Amino acid sequence: MDAPRWSALLTGWRAGNGPLYDLLAEAMRAGIRNGQLSPAEPLPAERALAGLLGISRSTVVAAYDLLEGGGWITRKRGSGTRVAAGAPRGANVLALRTPSVLAQGGKEFDFTIAVPLLHDAQRQKMREAALDAFEESLYYPLGLPDLRALLAEIYTQGGLPTTPEMVLITSGAQGAISLLANVFLRPRDRVLLETPTYFGAIDAFRAVGAETVGVPVTVQGVEAEAFAQAVQQHSPRLAFLTPTFQNPTGTVMPERARQRIAVTIADANLPTIEDDTLIDLGFEVEAPPRIATFAPDAPIFNVGSLSKLYWAGLRVGWVRVPVAHAGPVGQARTLSDFGSSLPGQHIALKLLQDLPRLRQQRREAVTVARDLLTELLCLHLPEWRFTVPGGGQFLWVELPTRQTSAFTLCAARYGVRLFPGASMGVDTLPDSFLRLPFTLDPARLPEAVLRLKAAWDEFQLRQGRERLA
Incomplete structure (x- = not known):
């Protein structure tokens, strides 16, 4: 399973009302309708998708049951689950890595893009x-x-x-x-x-x-x-x-x-x-x-x-x-x-x-945010590894997991939008990295990192349970 691709495809799938299996089924229908999922394309195994999304396997089974009943997918022993050849669909759509929907308002903390603050x-x-x-x-x-x-x-x-x-x-x-x-x-x-x-x-x-x-x-x-x-x-x-x-x-x-x-x-x-x-x-x-x-x-x-x-x-x-x-x-x-x-x-x-002044103002603002973010990460998430850059506006953070894409979905439930580093790989890249821009308002960074910490604690707990299962 291409975890970064599926985490991007199903970003925000929980939004809405109703049972989780119904919301998941609708998100997959949308992917088929808009051409992001092609006819006869293999779908993830139930257990693998459940692990990525942080839900029970029975929820995935129920979603697949709905899709199969509606003619959207087919299941066959030995060849797995696939998009049905005759499923309704639009034109082929490139599976974009670029975020097309950004966080709105102040309820979410968006680390998927780097946007300078405007005063x-x-x-x-x-x-x-x-x-x-x-x-x-x-x-x-x-x-x-x-x-x-x-x-x-x-x-x-x-x-x-x-x-x-x-x-x-x-x-x-x-x-x-x-x-x-x-x-x-x-x-x-x-x-x-x-x-x-x-x-x-x-x-x-x-x-x-x-x-x-x-x-x-x-x-x-x-x-x-x-x-x-x-x-x-x-x-x-x-x-x-x-x-x-x-x-x-x-x-x-x-x-x-x-x-x-x-x-x-x-x-x-x-x-x-x-x-x-x-x-x-x-x-x-x-x-x-x-x-x-x-x-x-x-x-x-x-x-x-x-x-x-x-x-x-x-x-x-x-x-x-x-x-x-x-x-x-x-x-x-x-x-x-x-x-x-x-x-x-x-x-x-x-x-x-007035480019020299513009450069200096921007450097000063970004340096403050960079130093604060690195300090907060070292305090609350010391197991995350990174090198402090001498410029730019990103931290390239390595997490002690090979399922960072799954963690981004977990963090989304805490109101933190993340971009899995594996999606920035031209070839196969280990699913262990996050790109964290240090462009959020410094006043909001402490709360953002605390939410990251809570999401990481939940994710580790779930990973531990799965290893024991």
Whole structure:
């Protein structure tokens, strides 16, 4: 059973009224209707699903009985339980790893995404900047010219000479990644990624039918030799790397490794996305030069965003495109949606004009939350292991279990939303990890960790009972 996939598919299945077996059956019907479960697809064994969901086997049996009676599934001795070939269903839907429903209001603690806090002064600043958009009489498919020029200047000052024509504005970093996936990939093409890595990139590449190939992340990021070997062995059409404060591990690739990887990219003429979204969030560690600085003529596309530095709701990102590719990528950007929101771009322009101060404010806020979260975890959950990162906004936490996906469902009953680390693996990743962002309001963190502790105690108790059964 693919535990991370099933935990994501059945997230929130208990919501509603009625017996648990009825709620579980309805959640599985929904998965069949929307195409996430395909005809003839095997379903988990009753005992395995019960263990994942923290319910009795009899509840799963009753749910399967309902589904079988309604013609949704079939059961056959020797071949297990499967989705019925004639079950009602919609179009095939990619089983997304990216959370599509976020916690609402203040009742839940959401650790599935990293969203910076927004204060009243920041809101007022955005309101004032947004008014400038109403002076425009046009829209800009490639982005607001002044914003493109400012970003080009920022890249140039950072050691990567850039002209405004090389910068395209997108709907967040995710928009840039999806844009490049659609430009460079076709079904069955191979794309090289770190593993674990950002789930949104995995989804974007698989959405266009590409095959994802993982290169393991070590304590110093992806190793240059391993990357070169993977390029030679798999002949990928695209690569995706986050060398600075890697998501989710927080590792930083050393400068020497960046130089060697740049040579590999240039020699193979391999289009590569260098994700810079966390580059400004260094606390104790200064980021080495970007990979692209060591191969300025190579097809390296640098992606950035304000989502991690300021506010995710802006949905303003960008991509620095090498001159040789500016034409086709710009054309694809134009055809995608004729450009991003002008109010958002005017806000971004205003904010980035004071980038040093913006960086410092964000670093200070995230450092406070990081230190508090690590302190609380050490106090209440000392058996959870992690390395405190020198930047970024995530803890990569290893739990003493191989059933972390099941624990996330247990934690949901305590009002804590978690993302199983195994879902960030390109290949098989042990189901022992959680990605915990330290972006929650520090005032709420003590209660969040206490709930995690209560959920963990219940989960361990249940695991102990199962071992004795």
